[in-house]
Amino acid sequence: MALETCIAFLLADSYDVEDFTLFERNATRKRRKASRMKTEPSDDLQREDDKRDVFNTVLESLIISDFKSHFQLTPSQTEELVRLLAPCKWTAVRQEGWTVWHAVLASLWALSTQESYHSVANRFHIAESLVCDQLDEFCTLVTSNLVNEIHWELGEEAEMSVVGFLSTVGLPDTLCVVGTGFIPIEKPTDVPDPEAYRDTDGSYSIKLMAFCNHKGRFTYVSAEHPRNWHNSRVLSATEVGKALRENPLALLHGKHIIGNSTFPLSEHFLTPFPDYATLGQKKVCYNQKVQSCLAVAQGSLHTLRSCFQRLRCLQKHSVCQTGLAVKTCCILYNMFLETYNVPVALIGDDATQKPFHELRYGHSGSLGGISKRQDIAASLGRTTKKRKYTCTISFEM
Structure with missing residues (x-):
């Protein structure tokens, strides 16, 4: 599942129709603009850059009043957290199409709410066991890499x-x-x-x-x-x-x-x-x-x-x-x-x-x-x- 689709689904229940329509329109426009400026990926490094571009585009589209209420951090802080944790070995990130960006956002969401782990898993279309394992690993990596x-x-x-x-x-x-x-x-x-x-x-x-x-x-x-x-x-x-x-x-x-x-x-x-x-x-x-x-x-x-x-x-x-x-x-x-x-x-x-x-x-x-x-x-x-x-x-x- 693409990252933008993941976040759109994640936030769909939190906005009214007008806000969500505006979010989707802005995200689509920015993705099209970004795609015209990019060439086809030729190697792993290019694909990683493309993923980062998509991540930046989606975060820019999510700069609305209640972003903080869902993730607690600002978009720039969230991206920096992803950058710090991306090189780490994530054993729980094993599902096809599931990335470190998904893992970080899902973990921030899980920590910020009292939703059941089953409900969080449904939001991301993954197994409940993966949510729990991933959250444990997220906490381990954060405490070891951001200890200062x-x-x-x-x-x-x-x-x-x-x-x-x-x-x-x-x-x-x-x-x-x-x-x-x-x-x-x-x-x-x-x-x-x-x-x-x-x-x-x-x-x-x-x-x-x-x-x-x-x-x-x-x-x-x-x-x-x-x-x-x-x-x-x-x-x-x-x-x-x-x-x-x-x-x-x-x-x-x-x-x-x-x-x-x-x-x-x-x-x-x-x-x-x-x-x-x-x-x-x-x-x-x-x-x-x-x-x-x-x-x-x-x-x-x-x-x-x-x-x-x-x-x-x-x-x-x-x-x-x-x-x-x-x-x-x-x-x-x-x-x-x-x-x-x-x-x-x-x-x-x-x-x-x-x-x-x-x-x-x-x-x-x-x-x-x-x-x-x-x-x-x-x-x-x-x-x-x-x-x-x-x-x-x-x-x-």
Whole structure:
């Protein structure tokens, strides 16, 4: 099936008659124009060039308002993704007439919707098993070839994030913020203890823990531990948690991470003041700013699940494959943020957990963390008073 026919069929249910007729007319006109400018293919290289021309023509015809709602990426980003993945060995691309372009578009479509795999297969006139195999392979290739799309920020990037949090939230020396969510999964078959992933309602899911910069871009993602693990336990098992214990200066260079009260307070990881209804104005102000930071991470996780709705129904029995799918969507989300500004909304955590200091093995925080949190809260108060005093002097002058 030709690529243009594939996409036309794919989108046919999404447009009204007038829009679809216009799309088809424009695509036909551009194909005819392109065919007059081409010679007959004489070798494999020419045929590949012809396919790329057709791909470009179809994408240009699809530049309409809701292209993003189907594929999440822009046409140019989609083409770049195809270019990066085309040289890879696709064992699932085995059907006659089926190309890497089909595989990428079908995978983006499958990740962006909650359509059943059977329905996606019908759209592309292929077997349901091919859709599932191809999606797994797409996620494997994306996470291995675009791994740098999610990276811990250092140097200039880190300084930009610090400045961003200071200007938008008002907390100094904040490198990133951590948020959590969960991803449903079928009873896993690739872990020693599947029942560890069982929730109280009998279903299974994994914990998604994500670190974000001031723009909501993912800088580190973990998606492999049971949802019912406490956040502090998940953090301790991640690479970030290990680095915080072993060499926090190399990881943060004097900066800190912001998290909610389920994480242990330290000089390198700041949390809110416990609210016993006796907080002073400075501590309340500090907590409000922390909540604004947390909104960045939780907002990104909420938007991630909205853009890539397949995360709500992956229907996989593998923790490993589920983790790859989650990281793939996070990589695509970072690409999505390059061209679209996403408003941040305050979204709550996926579940209520006890604050870390109330756990049997918990504590109120390290001395360095307690002192640093107090100093920042006090500085917020002093900054406010200084601004008022300065304004008064200026007015009198």
